[in-house]
Amino acid sequence: MSRATPPEAIAGRPVGPVAFGMMNLTLFGNIPHEEGIKPLKAALDNGANFWNAGTLYGTPDANSLHLLKYYFTKYPEDASRVVLSVKGAYNGANQTPDCSPEGIRTSVDEALRVLDGLKSIDLFECARVDPKVPIETSIRALAQLVKEGKIGSYGLSEVNAATIRLANAVYPPAAVEVELSLFSRHVLEKGGIADTCRELKIPLLGYSPLDRGWLTGQFKTLDDLPKDDFRRMWPRFQPGAFEQNVKLAEIIEEVAKKKGCTSAQIAIAWVRWQGVLPIPGATKVHRATENCNVVELTDAEAAELQNALDRMEVVGDRYPEMFHEHLNK
Template identity: 35%
Template sequence: MKTRKLGNQGLEVSALGLGTMMMPDNEESIHTLQGAIDLGVTMLDTADIYGGFEHGRYGENEKLVGRALRGRRDQVIVATKFGITYSSEKPKGDAAYVRKSVDASLYSLGLDYIDLYYQHRPDVEVPIEETVGTMADLVKEGKIRYIGLSEASPERIRRAHAVHPLSAIESEYSLWSRETEDEVLPLTQELGIGYVAFSPLGRGFLTGQIKSFDDLPADDYRRMYPRFQGENFNKNLEVVALIEEMAARKECTPSQLALAWLLSRGEQIVPIPGTKHLDRVRQNLGALDVQLSADDLAEIERISPQGIASGQRFAELELNWVE
């Protein structure tokens, strides 16, 4: 397995990780998680709020990941997050909440320490110095090893990094979400911070498997997102068709092409595609063998330039959490 370094503090992970947000609590998910580890995936990404959307409970997905890791702890890097709550319309980052959250996540995961701990979304009412200062104390106490932020502004990243070196910034990045290229991605290169790309396949849109709105289950959260609705959907489908055509010529899948492009954007970038199925994990890992020439990259730039996606990437409430 090819590996990449996240930051300058010693964190090294597989070049592709695995996002676990949409994994149901069942045996297939355990099989997928353990199978991914067997294939060489070392980075598993979860959060305290994953898995509990329907009933407002924290730690559900963390418990799933924890069960899958029994006997395999030394083979993986576990990343989890805090800050998004069911009880408030804004994320939280005060010192007391950080400490409460890390203890709850350690309990749910069944671990003695967390490898990479993120603030899931910024708390604009709490100075980032307080949040990251508390996380730095948790590093000293051995509860976490490395610190990250998710969907934070360049200014917040700089201030946080001055308190304690950040190992990773996690943010959306894909062929149809390239906003990060303006400021955040260059900043991670400047400061020596890793970049973890979530939704690297456009929440499944870039796989080519979604051809109509009705392909989404009735309870699928993506139905709420503007890019999956109405005329936006049709316009975005046109871009995916071009990606599919190029992938066919390259003799790879659209997913592999999209991931290979991301990997080409910088050595500090680690995509974490999410899937419930082990065969998709195996397929995604094939992206590591896809070679993109200068002509290939130029063609991708032509068919999917920055700003090509139609519609906002989040529903309105979630947009309020993103800097």
């Protein structure tokens, strides 16, 4: 595939070359707010002004929105600089979406309540498609919230090409967010999600561009994962799969060494090569800064990576089976 151009604007607002995913700042690790805002500030100051938050990233009383309220209370001048995306209408405790009109409105109203006027919601996404609610019904509810001024626009998350077309026919989305990395490439199948978004001129966002840390180069053996790390439950980190997947990660690391950058920067550059805005996360300032230091692949480097992908199989699904019901719907 030839190089494509990533989106430079979402919902009519300019965005930097790399976004910032907030999940790990509140979902794991019990990071205090005063520490959690440091990588946010570093990301923004290094050009990552599209922030991806979620009501499901933590408990109802301690999630992305609470961290954002803390941040914008401290840095009110940054509110106009940030393009804020919020994923919601999803119960993280039992992993079920509620994309009924009532469920969506309740989720948006709660997010606005927590933000307390400090920051508007530029983009709201139902985190997953609700199988109990026709997608057209959900989109009409989101469109009504746009008309009321409660959200600036809406996006789609973890959807397939058919759902994108159905939603677009009701009210065009401002963006589509899907998982995309060198390890997770289903988005790029011919006639699939990426092709559909290009046809309909919908910006495409790629979450987990580092595949939950696989593409940072930090994992060599299973012992590199703490015993209580959630990723030990993920298929690609299981014994047998791990040993195979580390071979591809090492090839990417070799490309990075020759280029004089990090594996993470190569992985992010590859997502950008596909014409997609990557959304890496970080809990440390130096990682946020590293991710924002954009490198560009040459044609030869892109070909080298493609050759490796053609030769090597990634072993294991991208999520455990319990999550599959709501993926790519």
